[in-house]
Amino acid sequence: MSLQTSLSVTEQLHEHFDSPAFRELVPALAERFKEDDYVELESFLPPALAHRAEQELADLYDTRSRRRDILVPSTGNTPRNFSNLDRDVLLAGSSVIPAVFDCPALLKRLSEIAGQEVLPVPYVPEEYISARMDRPGDVHGWHWDDYSFAVVWVVKSTPEGCGGDVEYIPDTFWDKENPRLEHYLATREIRRRHPASGTAYLMRTDTSLHHVTPIAEGVERIMVCFSYCSLEDLDREVTHDTMDLLHPNA
Numbered sequence: 358m359s360l361q362t363s364l365s366v367t368e369q370l371h372e373h374f375d376s377p378a379f380r381e382l383v384p385a386l387a388e389r390f391k392e393d394d395y396v397e398l399e400s401f402l403p404p405a406l407a408h409r410a411e412q413e414l415a416d417l418y419d420t421r422s423r424r425r426d427i428l429v430p431s432t433g434n435t436p437r438n439f440s441n442l443d444r445d446v447l448l449a450g451s452s453v454i455p456a457v458f459d460c461p462a463l464l465k466r467l468s469e470i471a472g473q474e475v476l477p478v479p480y481v482p483e484e485y486i487s488a489r490m491d492r493p494g495d496v497h498g499w500h501w502d503d504y505s506f507a508v509v510w511v512v513k514s515t516p517e518g519c520g521g522d523v524e525y526i527p528d529t530f531w532d533k534e535n536p537r538l539e540h541y542l543a544t545r546e547i548r549r550r551h552p553a554s555g556t557a558y559l560m561r562t563d564t565s566l567h568h569v570t571p572i573a574e575g576v577e578r579i580m581v582c583f584s585y586c587s588l589e590d591l592d593r594e595v596t597h598d599t600m601d602l603l604h605p606n607a
């Protein structure tokens with residue numbers, strides 16, 4: 358038996374995120390994150406674990422996913438059109454995704470990159486979720502997240518030019534009563550990114566207005582979103598309107 362297969366998922370993740378190769382990337386990522394409120398972590402998971410998680414997700418999308426086609430009032434009635442998996446389904450059906458969320462070495466690296474403590478969110482249904490866009494026009498409309506940070510692992514990306522782009526506007530403020538999207542979209546520079554399959558990105562999600570652009574026919578995009586908070590988040594009142602609409606069974 359190879360060393361790799363004899364290690365548990367937790368141990369493999371620890372080894373990966375604590376490896377010299379991963380740690381060496383951190384200073385440059387931290388610099389970039391300070392600048393952009395966004396950084397990409399290429400080949401986020403070790404290949405064997407990525408492959409395992411992909412297979413688990415494929416099974417879960419076959420059997421446990423729910424189609425969502427809604428407008429979210431608190432983000433200015435922007436659309437969500439995709440299928441998704443909630444946290445409890447991922448907990449029961451994936452040996453990898455829950456372990457990624459909890460991995461102490463990952464939290465340490467994320468904290469170094471963010472320049473502050475990055476912690477698991479205190480609201481269990483929001484810990485990790487997955488969404489798959491697979492119908493023409495499927496879109497994850499403009500919004501902010503409830504907590505400060507998200508790591509979005511793009512399990513499967515779209516070809517360039519077929520939609521599925523991440524666009525964001527940093528340094529924006531979410532007023533749930535009056536989100537003023539038109540104001541931000543009309544007056545601010547929109548930054549566009551296209552994270553490749555297997556890449557994860559860390560974003561400052563409470564102050565970045567962000568969305569995923571509508572996909573073209575015949576393409577598919579699958580992601581897993583891990584949510585993290587700051588120490589400051591723990592002291593403020595956080596509501597979860599969007600989560601409650603998108604994951605009503607969680």
Ligand SMILES: O=C(O)CCC(=O)C(=O)O
Pocket residue numbers: 497502507509523567568569580582
């Ligand atoms: O799919 C993405 O890249 C973004 C997902 C997202 O913003 C979210 O789930 O809150």
Ligand SMILES: [Fe+2]
Pocket residue numbers: 500501502507562567
């Ligand atoms: Fe988001």
